[in-house]
Amino acid sequence: MLTSSQEEATQAEQPSENAKVAKENRRIQRISLPLPVRVEVKIDRSAAWNEITRLSDVSAFGAGFTIKRPVKRGRMVQLTIPMPRQLRCFDYSEAQYKIWALIRRCIEVKVNGSEPSYAVGVAFIGKTPPEGFYEQPARLYDISHRDSDGQGMWHVIEADLNADDSDLPANLRKQSRFHIPEALILELMDESGEVTATESTVTENISVGGAAVFTQFKVDAGTFIRVTSERHNVKIISVVRGRRVGPDGITRLHLEFIDRTFPLEGIE
Numbered sequence: 001m002l003t004s005s006q007e008e009a010t011q012a013e014q015p016s017e018n019a020k021v022a023k024e025n026r027r028i029q030r031i032s033l034p035l036p037v038r039v040e041v042k043i044d045r046s047a048a049w050n051e052i053t054r055l056s057d058v059s060a061f062g063a064g065f066t067i068k069r070p071v072k073r074g075r076m077v078q079l080t081i082p083m084p085r086q087l088r089c090f091d092y093s094e095a096q097y098k099i100w101a102l103i104r105r106c107i108e109v110k111v112n113g114s115e116p117s118y119a120v121g122v123a124f125i126g127k128t129p130p131e132g133f134y135e136q137p138a139r140l141y142d143i144s145h146r147d148s149d150g151q152g153m154w155h156v157i158e159a160d161l162n163a164d165d166s167d168l169p170a171n172l173r174k175q176s177r178f179h180i181p182e183a184l185i186l187e188l189m190d191e192s193g194e195v196t197a198t199e200s201t202v203t204e205n206i207s208v209g210g211a212a213v214f215t216q217f218k219v220d221a222g223t224f225i226r227v228t229s230e231r232h233n234v235k236i237i238s239v240v241r242g243r244r245v246g247p248d249g250i251t252r253l254h255l256e257f258i259d260r261t262f263p264l265e266g267i268e
Contacts, residue, residue, distance in 0.1 A: 030057040030064070037065055038080040042137035043239050043258060044222040060087045061146070061154065062123045063101070066109070069259050070118050072209055074140030074159045075103045076129050077122065089153060090127050100129045102141055102156055108261065116260075123154045130156055138241060138256065177207040178264065185228040186253075188217060195226070204252055208261040210238070215253045219243065225255060232263050 033055055040050040049069070056064045063079070071077065083097035091097055101122035108116045123143060130141060140159040181202040188197040197217065204212040211227075219225075223240040242254040 030059045030062070032056070033058050033084075035081055035083070037063070039065070039067055040078045040080075041069075041071055041075065044137055045134065046222065047224075047239070049258070055081070056119075058083075058087065060089060060124070062104075062121065064119070064121045066117050066119050068115070068117055070108070070209070070257075070261050071103050071106050071120065072140065072256075073103050073106060074142060076125075076133055076137070076139075076141060077101055077103060078129075079122070089124075099127065100125050102143065102154065104143075125156055126153045177205045179205045182206050182211070182229065183231065184211075184213060185230070186213065186215065186217065187226040187228065188219065189224045189226055206262060206264070208257075208264050210241070210254065210256045211262070212252045212254050214250050216251070217253065218251075219253070225253070227255065227257070229262070234260070234263060236260055236262065 035055045035058070036052060037055050038050055038052050040048055042048045051067050051069070053065050053067055056066065058064070058081075063081075078098060078100050081097050081099070082095065083099075085092050088097055101124050103120060104123050105119075105121040107119045109119050110116050130139075133139065141156040142159040144155045144157045146154050181204075183200070183202055186199050186201055187195045190196050199216060201214050204214060206212075217225075219240055221240050221242055225238050225240060227236045227238050228234070229236075236257045237259045238255040238257050240253055241256050243251060244254070245251050
């Protein structure tokens with residue numbers, strides 16, 4: 001049986017606990033706040049691109065916004081936002097809040113026949129990227145857990161690229177790769193964006209986000225190549241992710257499409 005003093009203590013603690021829960025719920029809840037945000041995506045150790053856009057919604061632990069280029073689910077991006085102090089987990093006195101985030105969804109959206117844009121949702125992971133990120137910026141990650149101490153930051157692990165994702169919604173699944181010979185023109189580009197060599201080839205396989213192509217180019221990972229499909233009337237900037245020689249003695253380049261996705265609507 002509680003004494004009167006114990007009852008008073010219990011009653012005093014209850015409002016405090018409720019206030020703490022309410023405060024945390026407010027930090028978790030996404031609110032519509034169209035703040036400007038700078039999105040930076042590292043392509044490799046020497047190249048990156050960035051875009052200025054506006055948030056569509058935000059919480060202390062994630063955000064949504066729209067950008068002009070697709071970013072693969074599982075990629076890390078750095079955001080710079082003039083975030084309200086009450087939604088921050090660090091750098092409370094800084095004018096700009098720089099935070100690393102994990103791409104959780106990237107969905108193409110079209111409005112009245114205009115150029116496609118991409119609705120992106122991200123989970124905030126903290127002030128610094130995962131260990132080893134700067135050595136391999138193209139590495140893909142997945143969420144493992146979130147802090148239980150009230151800070152709410154998400155923790156990530158390297159993505160299991162062989163995991164079964166058939167039960168996930170279509171926009172969350174890994175990109176299907178089709179083993180078809182799609183005719184392409186490859187244009188090798190130098191650091192200033194000038195074309196230095198051209199070849200016609202076909203794909204060994206292709207997805208909306210990348211392809212393996214047969215080639216005679218002797219190039220290293222990180223090289224930029226412009227891919228042209230005359231059949232689809234599309235040009236895509238891509239980056240070489242790897243180079244290998246198959247059992248048939250023919251070299252393949254593994255390309256990641258950077259500034260747009262490949263139109264595979266007629267195949268998927």
